[in-house]
Amino acid sequence: MYDVIQLLKEKELKATPQRISVLKELGRKTHPTMDDLYEALKRENPSMSLATVYKNIATLKEKGVVIEVNVADGKMRYDVYSRPHIHLVCQGCGAIEDIDCDESLYQYQACLEEKRNIKIERMDIIASVEFCSLCQKEH
Amino acid sequence: MYDVIQLLKEKELKATPQRISVLKELGRKTHPTMDDLYEALKRENPSMSLATVYKNIATLKEKGVVIEVNVADGKMRYDVYSRPHIHLVCQGCGAIEDIDCDESLYQYQACLEEKRNIKIERMDIIASVEFCSLCQKEH
DNA sequence: CTATTTGCAAACCCTTTGCAAAAAT
DNA sequence: ATTTTTGCAAAGGGTTTGCAAATAG
Numbered sequence: 499m500y501d502v503i504q505l506l507k508e509k510e511l512k513a514t515p516q517r518i519s520v521l522k523e524l525g526r527k528t529h530p531t532m533d534d535l536y537e538a539l540k541r542e543n544p545s546m547s548l549a550t551v552y553k554n555i556a557t558l559k560e561k562g563v564v565i566e567v568n569v570a571d572g573k574m575r576y577d578v579y580s581r582p583h584i585h586l587v588c589q590g591c592g593a594i595e596d597i598d599c600d601e602s603l604y605q606y607q608a609c610l611e612e613k614r615n616i617k618i619e620r621m622d623i624i625a626s627v628e629f630c631s632l633c634q635k636e637h
Numbered sequence: 638m639y640d641v642i643q644l645l646k647e648k649e650l651k652a653t654p655q656r657i658s659v660l661k662e663l664g665r666k667t668h669p670t671m672d673d674l675y676e677a678l679k680r681e682n683p684s685m686s687l688a689t690v691y692k693n694i695a696t697l698k699e700k701g702v703v704i705e706v707n708v709a710d711g712k713m714r715y716d717v718y719s720r721p722h723i724h725l726v727c728q729g730c731g732a733i734e735d736i737d738c739d740e741s742l743y744q745y746q747a748c749l750e751e752k753r754n755i756k757i758e759r760m761d762i763i764a765s766v767e768f769c770s771l772c773q774k775e776h
Numbered sequence: 777c778t779a780t781t782t783g784c785a786a787a788c789c790c791t792t793t794g795c796a797a798a799a800a801t
Numbered sequence: 802a803t804t805t806t807t808g809c810a811a812a813g814g815g816t817t818t819g820c821a822a823a824t825a826g
Binding site: 614617623627 | 707708710711725728736739741742744745746749750753754755756757758759760761762763764765766
Binding site: 650651653655656684685686687688689692693696711 | 779780781782783784785790791
């Protein structure tokens with residue numbers, strides 16, 4: 499677990515209780531929706547405002563701490579950025595699991611980046627499953 | 638170019654002028670947004686309603702003719718499904734280009750499908766580019 | 777003739793914004 | 802003391818829905 503206060507200092511962001519708990523909650527959950535986040539945060543601080551969560555996410559996104567993943571349904575999901583990885587997305591429920599790149603994928607990516615002069619940010623694999631290991635439900 | 642009337646007959650959908658032009662327009666453009674579609678369709682038939690386009694897209698989606706791609710910004714993009722392929726997405730503008738899978742990717746996908754007992758529907762690669770070959774602009 | 781589809785307007789949901797009060801540095 | 806952040810409520814933007822009239826088969 500990263501040091502939230504330290505991280506905020508590095509990014510020159512004020513360490514408000516709201517911001518601290520947003521970051522901590524992001525570290526706890528994997529790829530929560532805004533609703534997931536807000537509900538959890540309100541439980542620990544009932545005066546937490548939805549707008550505050552959105553604003554904090556926006557700020558953290560600008561600083562490169564958080565990335566947004568927008569797949570499967572109309573809802574954004576949020577992810578603390580660490581290293582390049584793949585998102586495996588359940589088409590049924592939108593749940594997301596992180597997968598590390600394997601060697602062949604790294605090679606494919608490097609090749610594509612060079613050929614097109616681009617920088618690959620992420621790779622999302624959208625899949626359907628009979629019994630979803632991501633959300634533990636049938637679809 | 639596919640035979641639109643024939644396709645609709647196969648899918649047991651009524652061949653209304655609106656539906657026909659939605660399908661034709663989808664064949665003309667690559668990954669249009671709803672706005673792209675609606676604006677083009679209104680030009681050829683000014684009484685075309687936005688709701689009708691949405692409803693047709695929903696119907697065609699159910700029948701497996703059209704898939705939605707939801708990346709980069711809050712806007713859906715639509716794609717007539719043909720064969721498995723990769724979407725290369727420009728992080729700057731959301732433009733999408735189709736790329737065919739190469740052999741190593743097919744292998745990776747097959748391996749992942751077997752290991753996890755899933756069916757991969759598509760793969761989206763989100764990339765940033767200095768000069769976007771997709772939208773022909775700098776980001 | 778029957779079932780589907782259209783077009784309009786209203787509703788919906790998620791996200792963003794403006795602003796004055798509160799808090800961080 | 803200055804600048805950022807909060808919380809509220811209102812606005813925004815894309816998408817969906819209810820319903821009566823029109824149309825396809």
